[in-house]
Amino acid sequence: MDADACPVKEEITDISKVFGLKVIFIASNAHRKNTPEAGEWVYVDSSKEAADLYIMNHIKKGDLLVTQDIGLASIVLPKGVYAISPRGKEFREETISTALDFRYLSAKERRKGKFGKGPKPYTAEDRDRFVFTFKKILSNFAGNQ
Known part of the structure; x- marks a missing residue:
């Protein structure tokens, strides 16, 4: 779990407990918490891509x-x-190249000085979609064992 700036850490730990799964949070030292959520925490260097x-x-x-x-x-x-x-967006091999292309085009526009509105605010619907997708994937894991 890429823990830096993740808004669903509590949902991940709660749902994972129900499925009996181990959770590992990876965070940079810059995001170190005095009282981290449940789960195992691994802290890495604060450099840009360390996590x-x-x-x-x-x-x-x-x-x-x-x-x-x-x-x-x-x-x-x-x-x-x-x-x-x-x-709650599931990344898939068959569609990831399109997402990477859009990311590249957005970065290219930013280099030209054209900035968009930025990401939309995180909503309750986003959280509900995450919980649904996360449970669906974990249920599939459980069903395949």
């Missing part, structure tokens, strides 16, 4: 990653990892 690099090097087939980073999702999907966003 992503840790995840890429430790995640394995069948794991479920929660991240808002499309680039990170695109790297772990070919490993047989499930990836979803905190808004």
Whole structure:
């Protein structure tokens, strides 16, 4: 779990307990908490991509990653990892290249000085969609064992 700035940590821990799954949060030292949520916490260097690099090097087939980073999702999907966003969007190998293309075009526009409105505020509907998708994936895991 890419824990830096993730709005659904509590939902992840609560739902994972129901399914009897271990949760590992990966966060930079800059996001260290005095009283972290339940689950195992791994803190990495505060450099820009340290959490992503840790995840890429430790995640394995069948794991479920929660991240808002499309680039990170695109790297772990070919490993047989499930990836979803905190808004409940399931990343899939067949559609990730389109998402990466849009990310590239947006970055290109920003370099030209054209800035959009930024991400939409996180809503209760986003949280509900996340919970639904997260439970659906974990239920599929349970059904395949």
